[in-house]
Amino acid sequence: MNPFSSETRLRDMIRAIRACKTAAEERAVVRKECAAIRASINENDPDYRHRNIAKLMFIHMLGYPTHFGQMECLKLIASAEFPEKRIGYLGLMLLLDERQEVLMLVTNSLKQDLNHANQYIVGLALCALGNICSAEMARDLAPEVERLLQFRDPNTRKKAALCAIRIIKKVPDLAENFINPAAALLKEKHHGVLITGVQLCTDLCKVSPEALEHFRKKCTEGLVRTLKDVVNSPYAPEYDIAGITDPFLHIRLVRLLRVLGQGNADASDLMNDILAQVATKTESNKNAGNAILYECVETIMSIEDNGGLRVLAINILGRFLSNRDNNIRYVALNMLMKAITVDTQAVQRHRATILECVKDSDASIRKRALELVYLLVNESNVKPLTKELIEYLEVSDQEFKGDLTAKICSIIAKFSPEKIWYIDQMLKVLSEAGNFVKDEAWHALIVVISNASDLHGYSVRALYRAFQTSAEQETLVRVAVWCIGEYGDMLINNVALLDIENPITVTGSDAVDVVEVSIKRHTSDLTTKSMSLIALLKLSSRFPSCSERIRDIIIQNRGSLVLELQQRSIEFNSVIEKHQNIRSALVERMPVLDEATFIGRRAGSSPAIVPTSNSASLNLPNGVAKPPAAPLVDLLDLSSDDVPAPSSSGGGFLQDLLGGVDLLPGLNQTAISGTNEAPRTGTDILLDLLSIETSPTQSSSSITDILSSSQGDKSPVASLGEISSPPSLSTRATSAGADPMMDLLGGFSPNPPMPDNGPVYPSIVAFESSSLRITFDFSKAPGNPQKTTILATFTNMSQSIYTDFIFQAAVPKFLQLHLDPASSNTLPASGNGSITQNLRVTNSQHGKKSLVMRMRIAYKFNNEDILEEGQINNFPRGL
């Protein structure tokens, strides 16, 4: 005997593997076996093929690679004997899947076996085809399967029917060939054939409207009759499960009726009686009966309206919901989700029970119930429901808290009847599960508080109290710190005290305590610490008596390893120490945050409905003229009501912020415009909340515009507003120099920018040589992400003037480009001015491909024609 042939039998190999105590041992045994099998495969001994594949299947199940056995399966299938074919097909189904090319080689064997005289071999081939066939095989072998649907042996017919399902799923075009044979199967008496035939018809209806129409016309009555026969059939031991004859057939018939009745009143009428019979007569004490009832309820909910039946169905669901079996309750919740679109009132009746399910110990049931509660909430029941959910939040499992808080926040935002309720509920959520609250939720809360001018005092006091008990909840701390920074004075003076409140005695130093605790807590992350720093700066002006202490706290961060904190603390320190005169103006209260913009921006990510309290959102304080301009103007203290600040002071404090470096006013401009173009701005909602920035959705209205728009009536601002800054400075400032500036004015954005809602893109240098420089600034109109407007700025770096300057560009097919006329065709020398030109690009593959452009520049230089060409690949992503 050959020494390399697989000497161990399958049974022995399994024993050896089971005897292994460690994974390493098991690997060693498997490696040895695999080596033996490979050797045996190379011997090409047909006697052992059978055993080799059996072993490989076991090894495969343990998760080891077995691809080297694939060809052996094909050889076994090609052999003439049944035992070889049986194990060969099993190996084929286990070791291969439809995506392997080896599979194509088996098509021919399959074809032969489908035509084999032995019905069991035909059965093996059908089974393999049904389980792993690919689209090509489906096309090749569909005629065989079609023929086998009429085969004399019922066991072959049922296999062929299921095979046909796989084929039409792979190649829906083939559906029409199967419509008539499938309809014929519905008249069968053999349960196996009937059940597969019904299934085939159901799947045909899904892929082909033609089939649906055909079955609806020709078969509905017959199916109703069949169902009636099955329901009323006497005891049949072969098919009986829990006293019901063939529940599988019941379910499939009811499901096919649902498909036929959906959206067709006539067909629905035909099946009303039998559905009523199934719904009333089916025993519900065993799982099989409940499975039928469940299917029946779904059918009743889906077919055309029949009031009586629906009541019956909802009653069944009510019974399910109060069942003690968790499975039944789960499916009841699942079904109620679908029923809610049909009959909300009926589902509302079960609200109390559903709410109980949210508190169930079973995660699957909790999840279903929570989804359902979320759908059930409306204006009238939001208060009690939210109360219940928040109470449950205290005791719920940690892993469920995330889902639960997200849903509660969403409910509160969607249905809050008044702002004070919104604030109260959000505070409860934040104190209970602040660590699970998503950023959008607490950002929204800040926006709401900022907009509720009569509730500022109330909010800050409530937050102060909440902080005393729940300081470990990160997001609560953030909101508290922000509010104390903004409205700290209202905290200590009990300003705007509501009737329902008890006055509290808080001193300025108590308020500073809160911020100090949050900045010093080691679990606080960068966002919290940064927010605390800003709050401290604000408090230093609100409570001059604590100014020294605040400075001490700020100074402690001077040594922080985080650049952001370090730099900010140094800057703030200098503001407190040296610039008392401008400090109060610098840290004035934030203007009201624009609620509509915030919601509009969120709408992209979550389709939350605008809170009902939206009407108050445009309440602008002290008559600031233009909402978008307000924040900046306010910060610079240039609002139209106030005394126009001399430009020197405005520029002066900017210089101070930048550390007293003597800067040209021009750089200030570019730095400001940098804030608007820098990639981080506008992408982070947090930043907006803290920053002076205008609503970034209108990215076209850069601060440049805002300044120049006030140019007309405010002459001191005019010098500030003159923004034809040299692009070289602009770009440099945007990339690096503007950062500290931006952050100082704009607060902190330690989180990475969220790319999906960033309408502001960094400028790029599209071309640069010793003689010419081109920069691109980008803007997008809100609501049309495909279109980008590029402002190209050309600067002459050489010593001579360029004339006849022409810029041309070309783009690939998926882009459309439109060039506006340039501002001039003469380019002054030495960077003393520039030409600008607008390019409008529409990207039809927005989100998939980024922009790319070829360009050619022609101009005359000392009366010499110059031609420069280049390709621009460094466009920011997402344009």
Added chain:
Amino acid sequence: MIHFVLLISRQGKVRLTKWYSPYSQKERTKVIRELSGVILTRGPKLCNFVEWKGYKVVYKRYASLYFCMCIDQEDNELEVLEIIHHYVEILDRYFGSVCELDLIFNFHKAYYILDELLIAGELQEPSKKTVARLISAQDSLVETAKEQRSSISNIIAQATK
């Protein structure tokens, strides 16, 4: 439609896998690892359904084995429980009070039975008797082929003596 069938022991060992939707080898390992983590840790009185990546996994424990089937969102979970039970009853009848060891050493038989029960992720036969009859018919086909072969080899052996 049933996307796959898994039999996992309480220790997390895989006893049978059958895939009706295309999953690459890597995905299969991942699915098994994830699901056994979820299912084996669930308490005994909880419901038999787990929501998983937009699908539902229906599982039922018999002695030390978990039978799991993954189905679409809109499928009937209760029916799938019944299918699992149907399969277990057929196994029980075939092996005569089936235990985990039967399924380990005769894993191919468990597959043959499953193939008579499900094709393309759909139920094929509601009668346990029919499945048993078909399996034993094929088993006897194999037996006769073996006998024939051994008798032939006996004849050859005797002839060449």
